[in-house]
Amino acid sequence: MPDYAAIKKELEGIAVEDNPALVRQKSRDFFWYSPILKAQLENVTGDLVVSPTSEEEVIHTLRVAYAHGAPVTPRGAGTGNYGQAMPLSGGIILNLAGMDKIKSIQPGKVVCEPGVIIAQLDKQTKAHSGQELRFHPSTAQTATIGGFIAGGSGGVGSITWGGLRDLGNILRLRVVTMEAEPQVLDLTGWDLQKVSHAYGTNGIITEVEMPLAPAYDWVDVLVGYDDFMDAVRFSDALSHMNGLLLKEVAPVAAPIPYDYFTRHKPYLRDRGQSVVVIMIAPHAMDPFAAFVAQQKGEILFRSDMVESMKGIPHAYELAWNHTTLRALKVDPTFTYLQVQYPSPDHVAKVGKLVEIFGDEVPGHLEFIRFDAAIQCAGLPLVRYTSEARLEEIIRIHEDNGCPIFNPHRYTLEEGGMKQTDRTQLAFKQQTDPKGLLNPGKMIAWDNPDFDFNAGKNYLFPGLAAMGV
Amino acid sequence: MPDYAAIKKELEGIAVEDNPALVRQKSRDFFWYSPILKAQLENVTGDLVVSPTSEEEVIHTLRVAYAHGAPVTPRGAGTGNYGQAMPLSGGIILNLAGMDKIKSIQPGKVVCEPGVIIAQLDKQTKAHSGQELRFHPSTAQTATIGGFIAGGSGGVGSITWGGLRDLGNILRLRVVTMEAEPQVLDLTGWDLQKVSHAYGTNGIITEVEMPLAPAYDWVDVLVGYDDFMDAVRFSDALSHMNGLLLKEVAPVAAPIPYDYFTRHKPYLRDRGQSVVVIMIAPHAMDPFAAFVAQQKGEILFRSDMVESMKGIPHAYELAWNHTTLRALKVDPTFTYLQVQYPSPDHVAKVGKLVEIFGDEVPGHLEFIRFDAAIQCAGLPLVRYTSEARLEEIIRIHEDNGCPIFNPHRYTLEEGGMKQTDRTQLAFKQQTDPKGLLNPGKMIAWDNPDFDFNAGKNYLFPGLAAMGV
């Protein structure tokens, strides 16, 4: 057990918190989304929260932590929903929310610190030169840009730009390594993959350089269909229209919109309406309306036509994981999955699964660009009954050619990559030789022999110490 | 024969030219690109050039022409290369180059008159608010926006935005009809298809509203490969990278670049190098360079690295029909084709045709987005020997699943659409009842029974009067 009293002393001059209630608060994220993670991680907590305000303070904190063998788990806003930011071995929570300076804005790019709240960043770049991030998670109002890069994948805007995985969607990351004498590395090009979506296991991001796109006064639109598959086909056709500049296309099956999109409910005719949540450039509205008419869709809501948007949330806060959140808040028996429907027959695959599960798994898709092709990712809701049934639902998806990125797992591998990312592992061996960064999240590090095909859930041995 | 002396009188106050040499000059476009059109259209000329400077003057000109039964052929800059702007029945050349006012620039859109030169338009919108057209023909420095909409299809930027045919890529067109009392119509949505790419047969465009994209200081890059098919595969892979903001991707087979890209030749190693002509956003250069390295390409030229661009043409003036022009200028025995290689196996199709024809048909592709999928269009050069061999080359392409948009035909239908566009025809019946607008370009109007499958070249009867 590291000597936290000594650590605290050596960190003098840097903001440190050790009040257990406050530390516990900063040790949690949206893991409770998953009934499975909720049971596994409920007791997880760190020992200290350290809140650096500069790269120097980050370097010093890591130097001290390394010397004492103390685990360090970075944290942005804690909106991750797989326990990404939870310290499975306790130790230091490195709270980066205070590093929130914007350093430069140029045509097509911005340089800033990791703790900037994404919506704030967009506000500043828009005011500066009519620019904004290419895409953002639906948590833009609360999440940090560093947390998005380290823990997220894509979001609002991915219909045009793809995701964080795509070369060019992150330009540069500056990271501090976890060594006796921490190094500061500027990573670009392919090297970025060592650190992005690594849950902070591969260095602390202290500066990011991101590409920007033009900012428009995006119009929120809801288009209604009486049949969910009609809404899906419309979404697919819309996403294929090169000339209509879109930021978001997400069909959500009835009765979810009527039951849980409380502020938009007055615009729906009845509980049977499935809804496509859309964000589109204002100068595309005329041709878009012509397209909807041709597709026999019903425009239920246009943010450019309502008297006031007061009290009405942004359309993107009905989409991505906010769809799940809205249902969960009212009915805690809901959980969800993350599904890939490989193109080109993604629409047929969705149809098949809708047919199999009906209202047990109400559909929610996000249309995205994936290697330049239009695809859809699914975030279907699941009316949860038992862990066994959830596993069965997953298996049936996979049997129908639709891989699952399991949101009920806290490791990098089980959540998506399925096999170890060798680049990330090799980098970790060099830059975090003691394995102190966010322990337990990279199976390849802890247990290279773990058998992913055995159908077992990986349980980090360190968790036992937390009394789980 | 209309009474042109009387017409001239009735047009008093509007600029009219009847000097035969000057009229002849304004009766020609780049039809001579095609040895076939060159023979057919050499003697075509109009009777008067009328140069209105306002919509009122256009309306008055059409009113007078209608009353006298005089044909009217609109003209922008005359850079079309299928004789689109050539008056097959003589009559009035309506020169719109003087209607060149920019009326308003807003976020995402611009309103202007049809005669604005495209490069001037981009310059103004960039200076105003860092914006530019989504795409432009490679003739941007000379062509008008109205001529592009009425006679063109796509170009530099189509890799991201698709073409003029795509809903949303033209927002509004204002047109004057050819009736006793000309109407002024504002067309939007699907109605735009009545007038865009109609060669001016369906009304005179007097105002356009076009969407804008962000303007960047695009970097010109040439990437070299020793094998053309490697260059094609690289281009295809590059075009699939969502995160790299591209404006142009065009592989050109050796020895064309070395032989005809005179100013860029010093950057090429030898005559065997095929070259990919690329325009890419400056903030994409780092990830792009990482991508080229991974793809084992050789960056031969970067406009952001040369000491001076003086005397070096824009990369886009190596692409689209400028590739053809550069070869033609040196060796007039060249001509070209326009080929579609339907995706998803477009690369294999290109490979097959390269194998069949070798250096008789040096490859030149333009990668574009087509219904949201990456495809390539071909503008291969052809070492012309005879009309019979050209027809054979066309047939072999079609036998291999690659439709040809024949650039050796002056009609709308033979050049591309193959079957009559009913919408355009119905609209013409209403708004040009005498068929006076650009006669001879719409087969459906002149000869509804023309058999496209008979393999015959449609010859406009009116041409006989020209002594052809």
Ligand SMILES: Cc1cc2nc3c(=O)[nH]c(=O)nc-3n(C[C@@H](O)[C@@H](O)[C@H](O)COP(=O)(O)OP(=O)(O)OC[C@H]3O[C@@H](n4cnc5c(N)ncnc54)[C@H](O)[C@@H]3O)c2cc1C
């Ligand atoms: C309602 C809801 C909607 C969501 N929608 C989306 C969505 O649309 N798209 C999407 O991709 N995700 C989404 N998420 C998940 C989440 O990834 C995003 O909300 C956000 O990207 C996380 O940012 P954060 O600042 O809260 O990061 P945190 O949760 O604090 O951290 C995320 C991960 O990054 C690490 N980390 C944080 N900062 C750093 C740093 N400076 N250096 C190194 N590592 C660091 C943490 O250790 C953790 O592993 C959603 C979650 C919720 C609850």
Ligand SMILES: Cc1cc2nc3c(=O)[nH]c(=O)nc-3n(C[C@@H](O)[C@@H](O)[C@H](O)COP(=O)(O)OP(=O)(O)OC[C@H]3O[C@@H](n4cnc5c(N)ncnc54)[C@H](O)[C@@H]3O)c2cc1C
């Ligand atoms: C070297 C070269 C490169 C080229 N590259 C491209 C390219 O990249 N992409 C592409 O699409 N095309 C290309 N073209 C073809 C040509 O379409 C474009 O150069 C341009 O769009 C034509 O504009 P213009 O002003 O010269 O039109 P013109 O040639 O004057 O006219 C074109 C057609 O539009 C009609 N027209 C003109 N003005 C009006 C109006 N106001 N109202 C109604 N009808 C009107 C004319 O009657 C004619 O039928 C190329 C041609 C050349 C020679």
